[in-house]
Amino acid sequence: MDIEITDIDGTRAKLRYGTLTFDCALGKAGITTHKREGDHATPAGRFPLRKLYFRPDRLTQPPCALPITEIETLDGWCDAPDHALYNQYVRLPFDASHEQLWRTDELYDLVVVLGYNDDPVVPSAGSCIFMHVARDGYSPTEGCVALEKGDLLELLAAIGKESFINIPQS
Structure with a gap:
């Protein structure tokens, strides 16, 4: 069963999985x-x-069928399109542009890596597409899908290890 993004209204939507329905935030520029x-x-x-x-x-460690890794202070994700490790996990310090997974806010307390632009990686086609914790008021993301922390924990406990997310054209 897929996770479905529905009821899209600009940068806000509903995320549905079986009988579960949650509010979520999307990218500042929509879909x-x-x-x-x-x-x-x-x-x-x-x-x-x-x-x-x-x-x-x-x-x-939350219950979840996906492979699980603890975030460490030196964990990052490369977002430099011209780098050989573009859209891949990296260890810090890292000489190219990157996201730091260990953040001072709570947005990356839970980070689900979506299989976007990773098989194969295409330079400049987008990186760091995650499902993560939403900001207060579900303010827009940089391109990710974000849920309230409790909702994300509930979703993670429900999904299978072969789960997909379906994000329709808006």
């Missing part, structure tokens, strides 16, 4: 079928959920 690095859009398509990262200093 696109032509994702580019830095465009602030959430990519349309059907993507596997690859892995869960979590902050062990803030949460106990």
Whole structure:
């Protein structure tokens, strides 16, 4: 069963999985079928959920069928389109542009890596597309899907290890 993004209204939507329904935030530029690095859009398509990262200093390991890794202070994700490790996990310090997974806010307390632009990686087609914790008021993301922390924990406990997310064209 897929996770479905529905009821899209700009940067807000509903996320549905079976009988579960949650509010979620999308990218500042809405949904696109032509994702580019830095465009602030959430990519349309059907993507596997690859892995869960979590902050062990803030949460106990959540129940989840996905592979799970504890986030460490030196964990990052490359978002430099011209780098050989573009859209891949990296260790810090890292000489190219990157996201730091260990953040001072709670947005990356839970990070689900979506299988977007990773098989194969296409330079400049977008990176760091995650499902993560939403900001207060579900303010828009840089291109990710974001849920309230409790809702994300409930979803993670329900999904299977072969789960996909379906993000339709808006």
